[in-house]
């Protein structure tokens with residue numbers, strides 16, 4: 001379903017009358033049958049969620065994206081579909097990944113919300129939290145009644161955050177006192193708590209803390225005018241003498257290395273998003289190529305347009321195939337940071353290429369979000385740079401393959 005301007009809708013209706021037989025013959029985009037790898041019950045659930053996302057989320061997301069607004073009203077419906085608890089409801093890793101993929105195909109910002117929520121918030125509290133923290137937060141998180149924000153990046157430290165992190169935590173009279181600043185933090189202005197990574201001044205280790213956002217000294221300012229992921233409310237956060245109970249330290253996160261496995265998986269999660277955005281790109285480009293008439297015939301009739309369509313679908317399918325193999329390695333316990341980094345870097349490089357081809361295919365209409373493609377074009381840039389930039393992930397791969405680190 002492509003979102004078309006009124007005159008296009010009329011033209012499309014006329015064309016559909018004339019070409020109904022040809023339209024009916026258009027095959028599903030999953031040429032390699034990858035969705036079919038899901039077992040029957042998950043496959044049925046997947047199709048139900050897809051229908052909802054395409055019907056309810058995708059059309060409305062353009063307006064929210066343009067206005068940089070968060071669609072709070074969608075949260076109960078997303079919760080109803082189980083998207084708030086993918087991490088802990090016993091879903092297979094393949095299903096979870098394909099959910100991230102399918103949400104991204106409809107809207108990348110929402111897939112960022114669902115992914116960060118499951119991988120970095122629910123996952124961290126479930127695996128690294130205390131019994132009391134799990135009891136306090138998991139029910140609200142699972143039903144999207146409450147949200148968390150993952151606060152690692154700082155104004156002066158992005159790629160070098162592991163070594164450079166400056167936010168401090170000091171245990172004073174049975175309370176942690178947190179000081180510092182965080183930047184780019186997703187949901188930072190709307191979350192109930194932030195999972196803040198800070199350096200314990202006593203032992204210099206980086207630890208994870210639950211900081212409720214209504215604590216005195218916590219302030220979050222929305223970062224506006226982003227070129228992509230505009231629905232996600234990213235924040236600049238200042239932590240000024242924020243006092244939290246001693247019990248707000250995540251017991252399993254008393255060392256940054258403890259979070260490594262979850263950070264590896266969240267890196268790979270972006271690969272599912274990158275595959276999803278490319279299938280979304282193909283959906284839009286194919287519809288447009290069939291509908292837009294130039295030189296008296298649909299664009300789809302021109303060989304160069306067919307080449308672009310074929311390349312976009314090839315990139316998209318290769319990205320999804322890479323992610324399916326990554327999920328298989330995760331299931332077998334074989335996935336390491338190097339594979340996550342390779343999957344993230346490769347799929348986002350291909351996504352950038354695919355959206356550029358899609359944008360060009362729509363000509364002038366490719367530069368306005370009214371035709372949706374420009375939204376995907378901007379979103380792909382974020383995928384390329386967050387959760388470890390393309391360059392940093394490439395350095396991780398090449399270090400593993402040569403034994404030589406080239407970061408500094």
Ligand SMILES: Cc1cc2nc3c(=O)[nH]c(=O)nc-3n(C[C@H](O)[C@H](O)[C@H](O)COP(=O)(O)OP(=O)(O)OC[C@H]3O[C@@H](n4cnc5c(N)ncnc54)[C@H](O)[C@@H]3O)c2cc1C
Pocket residue numbers: 116150151152153157158159160183184185186187226228229234382385386387388389390391392395406407408
């Ligand atoms: C929309 C958005 C959402 C985000 N959400 C979150 C979030 O929810 N929580 C969170 O904690 N963070 C979040 N981030 C932060 C994100 O992870 C960082 O932007 C990312 O890690 C890069 O850091 P930086 O922006 O400081 O870039 P820098 O580290 O300053 O890098 C700038 C450029 O230099 C390159 N570079 C850096 N070091 C090297 C090197 N050694 N060799 C070669 N090239 C190098 C980089 O690849 C990049 O091209 C988000 C970012 C964005 C844009």
